[in-house]
Amino acid sequence: MAGSLKQTHDQRHGPPADLSIELAGIELEHPVLNGSGTFDAIAALRAFGPELADRFPFSAFVSKTITVAPRGGNPPPRLWEAPAGLINSIGLPNRGLEGFLTRDLPLLERLPVPLVVSVAGFSHEEFMRLVDESAARDAVAALELNVSCPNVKSGCVMGAEPHETLALLQRLRPLTAKPLIVKLTPNATDVGGVAEAAEAGGADALSLINTLRSVAIDPGSGRPWLGAGSGGLSGPAVRAVALEQVNTVAARTSLPVVGMGGIRSGRDALDFLAAGATVVAVGTESFRDPAAGARIRDELRELRRSTGMGRVQDIAGDARTA
Numbered sequence: 153m154a155g156s157l158k159q160t161h162d163q164r165h166g167p168p169a170d171l172s173i174e175l176a177g178i179e180l181e182h183p184v185l186n187g188s189g190t191f192d193a194i195a196a197l198r199a200f201g202p203e204l205a206d207r208f209p210f211s212a213f214v215s216k217t218i219t220v221a222p223r224g225g226n227p228p229p230r231l232w233e234a235p236a237g238l239i240n241s242i243g244l245p246n247r248g249l250e251g252f253l254t255r256d257l258p259l260l261e262r263l264p265v266p267l268v269v270s271v272a273g274f275s276h277e278e279f280m281r282l283v284d285e286s287a288a289r290d291a292v293a294a295l296e297l298n299v300s301c302p303n304v305k306s307g308c309v310m311g312a313e314p315h316e317t318l319a320l321l322q323r324l325r326p327l328t329a330k331p332l333i334v335k336l337t338p339n340a341t342d343v344g345g346v347a348e349a350a351e352a353g354g355a356d357a358l359s360l361i362n363t364l365r366s367v368a369i370d371p372g373s374g375r376p377w378l379g380a381g382s383g384g385l386s387g388p389a390v391r392a393v394a395l396e397q398v399n400t401v402a403a404r405t406s407l408p409v410v411g412m413g414g415i416r417s418g419r420d421a422l423d424f425l426a427a428g429a430t431v432v433a434v435g436t437e438s439f440r441d442p443a444a445g446a447r448i449r450d451e452l453r454e455l456r457r458s459t460g461m462g463r464v465q466d467i468a469g470d471a472r473t474a
């Protein structure tokens with residue numbers, strides 16, 4: 153019978169790879185999230201309306217970082233294209249907590265995926281208010297703590313010193329049962345030590361890397377190009393550094409890791425999963441291609457199928473060496 157010679161797609165390639173995964177108790181359809189501050193979901197909602205439900209590229213949405221007070225961000229220029237990367241000194245412009253809760257949250261609630269709110273405080277008290285008031289909203293599935301800012305009281309960047317990170321988590325953990333994801337900065341001497349401190353303080357997951365501190369020089373004047381003087385490097389230029397840090401952190405804690413830094417393809421994403429990440433996030437690539445998250449998810453699915461491996465959980469940690 154002619155039909156028996158015709159192999160089905162599944163017989164040739166194996167069944168579609170199941171990409172579903174759990175992150176700190178949150179069920180995700182696939183392991184590709186966005187990096188905070190790199191995808192404007194409100195603009196996407198405006199552009200696509202209800203159709204966005206079918207084409208939303210990420211399995212959870214991480215908001216741009218919000219602060220207690222509204223911020224205008226840093227003086228321009230704020231961007232510099234580096235070889236294989238981007239230096240930004242955006243400076244966390246946002247409406248502030250009140251503006252976020254009253255104006256942005258009602259829109260973000262319409263997204264078809266769990267919402268993670270990214271918060272940054274300049275003191276423990278600010279962080280406490282941000283966590284307390286955001287976590288109280290039903291629409292918020294989890295909080296991401298952006299600990300790259302200095303503590304105005306101690307002068308230390310809260311995610312650069314293990315004792316600062318532990319002290320912060322000890323204040324925040326009792327405030328909510330919702331997952332707390334600590335976004336680590338790569339600008340720390342001992343990122344593994346900071347990760348261990350976050351775990352000891354009760355964090356549910358870690359995400360990394362944030363941008364690497366960097367400077368661009370204006371060839372015309374010989375002076376720093378960015379209005380703020382310095383900025384943060386992201387994109388493919390940081391990928392190898394990010395892989396090393398993910399590898400280190402995954403080996404030194406038992407927390408799930410959201411790995412990011414220069415991911416542009418399913419192959420890159422697979423590398424992060426092999427280095428110990430549980431899920432990945434896409435940042436700078438979304439500026440080049442707003443649908444990058446969906447493409448990377450599809451490439452990852454295809455890779456999983458063609459390599460014959462099953463669920464995403466099976467691969468996590470294959471390359472752990474640290």
Ligand SMILES: Cc1cc2nc3c(=O)[nH]c(=O)nc-3n(C[C@H](O)[C@H](O)[C@H](O)COP(=O)(O)O)c2cc1C
Nearest residue numbers: 187188189217240298361362386387413414435436
């Ligand atoms: C323009 C821009 C804005 C960003 N804003 C934030 C932010 O608000 N909060 C945050 O935690 N990270 C922010 N990031 C860092 C990204 O979320 C991500 O950690 C970093 O860019 C590394 O990933 P990538 O190389 O895929 O971009 C920003 C990055 C860029 C390029």
